[in-house]
Amino acid sequence: MKLQNITTAWFVAALVLLISVWATIFYFALLNEIYDSIDDGLDNQKQLIIQRAAFDSTVLQHSEFRESGYSIKQVSPAAGINFTDRYVDTSLYMQNEDDNEPVRMLTTMFRQNGAYYQLQVITSMVEEDDLVAQLLYSLLWLFFGLVLSIILLNKFLLGRIWKPFYHLLQQLKKYQLDAQSNINTAPTRIEEFRLLNENITALLHRNKLAYNSQKQFIENAAHELQTPLAISINKLESLADRGHMNEEELQLLGSALDHLERMTRLNRSLLLLSRIENKQFNDTETVDINGLVRQLVEDFSDQAQFSNITIAITDEAPCVVHINRGLATILFTNLIKNALVHNHAGGSIHIRIGDKKVVVENTGDDTPLDTTLLFARFYKKNPSAASTGLGLAILKAIADLHGYTIQYSYTGLHVFTIQLK
Structure with a gap:
């Protein structure tokens, strides 16, 4: 949810609470004011009636309310001496309404001759249910008017105020460390947004310097390591070709060559992993996964034949994705190679290709792999294996780069499922 919408939601919730409290207070204050006004009117009417009764004895004959709005009856002195005025709410039959209607009645005592x-003096009273209904309608109109005003305020006024912030977000979405362009912040007079722009720009500049330095170091280190390794391997191979060594010396030389070649592969794998994580493979194209996998299986056919491993491919649906071709080749090469290396003589590999989905099933050990360490760097189930332990880590890095998901399961066969996009 956007910040503006969250702000609007909080404002609406606050308005509901505030208007509810305000309406309650206003209702009782209004009711109290109405009672005060009515009571003052009743008191004034009482005084007028008493004054009129002093010179007009017929007033004392009004024993029923009828059209006069008051009634008078004689009481004992004991009942009238200590009596204090009393205001009560009651109801009275109204002929025009043909129903009992609420009235306010003043009961008092006076002495005459x-x-x-x-x-007893009565006057019509405001019906509370009508008052509540009218107040509720008025508050609802007020509430919806305020909500509409807040929405319009957020959309037009706050939208303009927050424009530099959203412009910065759009720039950050498009920003890439390996690109040469910088972000362009929008000019603003708001101090907080200005400081945010300055600090984000400075932070990205420092990160770019660190990224370029790291990238240069990795490339230089890989190059500097690759050269002496290649020279050492060539010299040792030349030494082995001379044929003046006994069997023990040849075994030691072969072991040294194996370690140097493994170090060469390790160096290349670490450099590739670093380049993938630094997103240095920006060029993408449409790749036919069905054709790519078939080509890779053909490339591995000699190795599979040597190990007596059968490879079958099932094309369930065309699979075409937008990806860097080099990374796609590495992704499925590592997947097929992993199925070959961790297999046994006479085993099998079955590759199923569907719409945006590739499943590789292979025979191998009778126990499942540790899923918590499966894609960790340098993890090898067999410590004596000659692999670098980076194949699946590279596969996972490529998948993460493109938002693919990789799942492993064991069903008697080792099953790797890659869900593409």
Whole structure:
């Protein structure tokens, strides 16, 4: 979810809470004000009636409310002496509504010509359910108006304010360390965004310097190692060709050559792994995986025949992906080579190629591999094996670079499944 949407959601949640609290407070304050106003009106009407009763005795004859809105009846002195005015909410039948309607009633006592009278004055009262409904409708309109205002504010005003930030994000998405171009930040007067642009630019500059330095070191180190290794191997092979050594010396020389060749392969593998992780294979093209795998199987046919291993290919569907051809070749070369090396005489390899999916099944050891270490560098189930232990690590690095997934399972056969994109 975008930051603007999160901000809007929090604002809406805060508005719901604030408006609910405010509406409750406003409702009771409004109700209290209505009661005060009505009570003041009742008190004023009471005084007018008492004053009128002083010179018009017919007023004292109103024993029922009817159209007058008040009633008077005589009471005992004991009931009237200590009585205090009382305001109550009650209901009264209204002929025009043909129903009982809420009213506010004032009950008081007054003395006239030595006698005590009870006076009850009523006035119509606001219906609370109507008041609540009207207040609710008004608040809903207010709420939706505020939410709409916040959405429009976020879309237009905050969108313009955050424009430098989103511009920086787009630049970072496209940025590559191995590219020569730099990011172009948008000018802004906002201090926080300006500092962010400056620090991101400085950070990327330092990372690029470190990347170039590391890249140069790896390439130089690999080159400097490769040259003396090749010279040493050539000299030892020349020495072996002279034929003036006994069997023990030839065995020692052969062992030295094996170690040097393994070191050469290790050096090449580490350099390749570093170049893959540094994303130095940028050129991509459309590659026919079906044809590529068939070509690689043909290349390994002599080795498979020598080890008495049969290789079968099943084309379940055409498989075409966009990838660097060199990396695609390395990916499936390592996969097929792994199935050959970790097999046994008379074994088999079955390769199934589907839509964006390649499955390699091979015979081998009767126990499954350790999935926690399977793609770790230098991991070898057999420590005495002559492999570098980097084949599957390189395979995993290529898959990660392109967003592929690799799964291993054991079903009596060792099964590697690569899900392509």
